[in-house]
Amino acid sequence: MQSIIELRISDELRGRFRRARNVFVLTGAGVSAESGVPTFRGGGKTAVWKGMPFDVISSARMVERDLAAVWEWFDYRRSLLEPLEPNPAHMQIAAWQDQFDEFTLVTQNIDGLHQKAGSRGVIELHGNIWRARCVTCHARYDIASRQSRPDACFECGDALRPDVVLFGEMLPAGAFEVAAANAQRCDVCFVVGTSAVVYPAASLPEIARAAGAYVCEVNPERTSLSEVCNEVLTGKAGEILPLLTKNVFPGQSC
Numbered sequence: 001m002q003s004i005i006e007l008r009i010s011d012e013l014r015g016r017f018r019r020a021r022n023v024f025v026l027t028g029a030g031v032s033a034e035s036g037v038p039t040f041r042g043g044g045k046t047a048v049w050k051g052m053p054f055d056v057i058s059s060a061r062m063v064e065r066d067l068a069a070v071w072e073w074f075d076y077r078r079s080l081l082e083p084l085e086p087n088p089a090h091m092q093i094a095a096w097q098d099q100f101d102e103f104t105l106v107t108q109n110i111d112g113l114h115q116k117a118g119s120r121g122v123i124e125l126h127g128n129i130w131r132a133r134c135v136t137c138h139a140r141y142d143i144a145s146r147q148s149r150p151d152a153c154f155e156c157g158d159a160l161r162p163d164v165v166l167f168g169e170m171l172p173a174g175a176f177e178v179a180a181a182n183a184q185r186c187d188v189c190f191v192v193g194t195s196a197v198v199y200p201a202a203s204l205p206e207i208a209r210a211a212g213a214y215v216c217e218v219n220p221e222r223t224s225l226s227e228v229c230n231e232v233l234t235g236k237a238g239e240i241l242p243l244l245t246k247n248v249f250p251g252q253s254c
């Protein structure tokens with residue numbers, strides 16, 4: 001466990017974060033790793049389901065070919081997520097939202113743990129595993145637990161699919177545009193727990209940097225974004241984010 005002394009934060013980051021009025025945070029699977037959510041990549045391996053790489057089972061083509069198999073994968077993922085709780089990284093990010101004049105949280109995660117930690121207005125770039133959507137009229141349904149997943153759309157009677165952005169699909173209308181506009185206006189941008197290989201999400205820190213924001217990455221491993229960032233804090237988000245807050249805003253608890 002790192003202590004305040006070990007977490008080397010530049011004076012630049014301390015000053016910028018302390019003076020910041022508009023903060024932007026982009027998260028990926030790594031922010032949920034300490035809650036027990038398996039990441040897709042990192043540690044040199046990728047997730048596989050019944051011999052299929054996750055980007056095959058989680059694809060638009062698979063919805064056309066075998067929707068039942070897609071639901072089996074997402075029912076399994078939901079069964080893994082159901083007992084899991086937010087970790088200190090989620091809690092710290094939720095606490096930040098009331099600390100600045102403007103705060104934007106954009107996530108690639110579909111696990112709903114940011115919302116469970118109390119984050120409001122989360123921009124979900126890749127959808128949410130706790131929702132289903134009609135393949136025809138796009139009506140959306142909350143899925144509290146596995147048992148309650150409706151078999152078909154109550155509006156038009158057609159099939160439902162996970163309300164998640166699958167490989168080969170566009171992001172939800174407007175989500176990226178709002179995220180990009182907010183990234184352009186922020187003073188400080190944190191990139192937490194993403195391998196930054198999936199676009200357009202990975203372009204958001206680049207947009208923030210180009211607009212003059214101070215960009216800081218939090219990740220135990222270097223990523224393709226590390227070069228673009230002004231500063232990299234190497235380690236686990238659940239340890240670093242609370243320490244960073246204590247260091248920059250002494251006397252403030254999560």
Ligand code: APR
Nearest residue numbers: 028029030033039040041042108193194195219221236237
């Ligand atoms: N704290 C911070 N970062 C962590 C932690 C941790 N405790 N544990 C792992 N990481 C980092 C890994 O080093 C890796 O860089 O989190 C990153 C996870 O990367 P991915 O698994 O590729 O997840 P992500 O970047 O969110 O993937 C993007 O790809 O699979 C699709 O749609 C899916 O939203 C996902 C997108």
